[in-house]
Amino acid sequence: MLLLDDYFEMPAIKFEYIWLDWYTPEPNLRGKTNIIEMDSFDGDVTKLPERSYDGSSTKQAEGHSSDCVLKPVRAITDISRSNAWIVLCEVYNADGTPHVTNVRATIDETNTDDFWFGFEQEYLLTQHGRPIDWPAEWYPEPQWKHYCGVGYATMWGQARQLVEEHLDFCLAVGINITCINAEVLKGQREYGVLSKWAKAAWDDVRLARYIMMKLGEKYWIDLVIHPKPVKGDWNGTWMHCNFSNSYMREKWDEKYFTAVCEMFGKYREEHIAVYGSDNDQRLTWAHETQSIHQFSYGISDRWASIRIPLATVQNGRKGRLEDRRVAANADPYKVVARVVRTVHEVPIS
Numbered sequence: 001m002l003l004l005d006d007y008f009e010m011p012a013i014k015f016e017y018i019w020l021d022w023y024t025p026e027p028n029l030r031g032k033t034n035i036i037e038m039d040s041f042d043g044d045v046t047k048l049p050e051r052s053y054d055g056s057s058t059k060q061a062e063g064h065s066s067d068c069v070l071k072p073v074r075a076i077t078d079i080s081r082s083n084a085w086i087v088l089c090e091v092y093n094a095d096g097t098p099h100v101t102n103v104r105a106t107i108d109e110t111n112t113d114d115f116w117f118g119f120e121q122e123y124l125l126t127q128h129g130r131p132i133d134w135p136a137e138w139y140p141e142p143q144w145k146h147y148c149g150v151g152y153a154t155m156w157g158q159a160r161q162l163v164e165e166h167l168d169f170c171l172a173v174g175i176n177i178t179c180i181n182a183e184v185l186k187g188q189r190e191y192g193v194l195s196k197w198a199k200a201a202w203d204d205v206r207l208a209r210y211i212m213m214k215l216g217e218k219y220w221i222d223l224v225i226h227p228k229p230v231k232g233d234w235n236g237t238w239m240h241c242n243f244s245n246s247y248m249r250e251k252w253d254e255k256y257f258t259a260v261c262e263m264f265g266k267y268r269e270e271h272i273a274v275y276g277s278d279n280d281q282r283l284t285w286a287h288e289t290q291s292i293h294q295f296s297y298g299i300s301d302r303w304a305s306i307r308i309p310l311a312t313v314q315n316g317r318k319g320r321l322e323d324r325r326v327a328a329n330a331d332p333y334k335v336v337a338r339v340v341r342t343v344h345e346v347p348i349s
Helices: 157-172 198-219 246-250 254-266 268-272 310-314 332-344
Strands: 012-020 029-037 051-054 067-077 084-092 116-127 177-182 188-195 222-224 239-244 297-299 306-308 321-323
Touching: 012 067, 012 198, 029 051, 029 198, 067 198, 084 198, 116 198, 116 332, 157 177, 157 188, 157 198, 188 198, 198 222, 198 332, 239 246, 239 332, 246 254, 254 268, 254 297, 254 306, 254 321, 254 332, 268 332
Parallel strands: 012 084, 297 306
Antiparallel strands: 012 029, 051 067, 067 084, 116 188, 116 222, 116 239, 177 188, 239 321, 306 321
């Protein structure tokens, strides 16, 4: 049997270039495997070539001028394949300018240097269009007991295998997963991603989503991140955004924390505009949410728009804030850009 390397003079390495399309209201992840000859690869994306693709098939170009260009920006080992890497890419037009969908390229990294971000990515696992673990012909018992639950009634075989495999995969390739747990809705799960460098936080959310979707293929399980995947008296699905800058982490300044919260209220509509589509179905002042039409903040208040964590208060008003309005399907690049912009409008005394 001939092996892949038998066809090449140098070792052949598989690089899965992944990017976002231009579907609305939220983009989809796409992937294309490129086989590249090189002696070895150490993760330095500057050593990888740009690749073109048919943008007309991803709604990013017209058929008469269809080429779009993928520019590698980060690479992680793909431990699910031999001699392989996953390569996160930005999309550029043929003339070298960033494509309109390339939000990542528009963010000024100098404004995010001292920000830490933590995203709590919730998701619903489904099989054949129905939440996994749900009875075939009826609804399960009411929610809440499933939160952080253990046992067959909360999570059965395939789903548990997928979740654990996803955790191990992410940790092995350097994605900083800080926690996993079952959520309130049966079949709903969550993982936390923390980064002390804003750029890594953006990318980690994207990469972790891709890994979960890819691993789900072998279990016939889909990842659903719609903010209200099950209509009725069931919790929605969100991606709470925890954030801080160096001043928030190091200085005792209650007035500053209050001013930040008030500034978020001033820009309520601007934040909601980038916090994910169909978010009005989740932000209803029910199921631990504030109304999408209102803004509030409070200490340890999970019904508020902005929760001031108890740990922040106990630490002398030093620490983080949590924006609870971000939907599970939100674009992390847009979220980070809007949060940083709003925080920067608050003067530091």
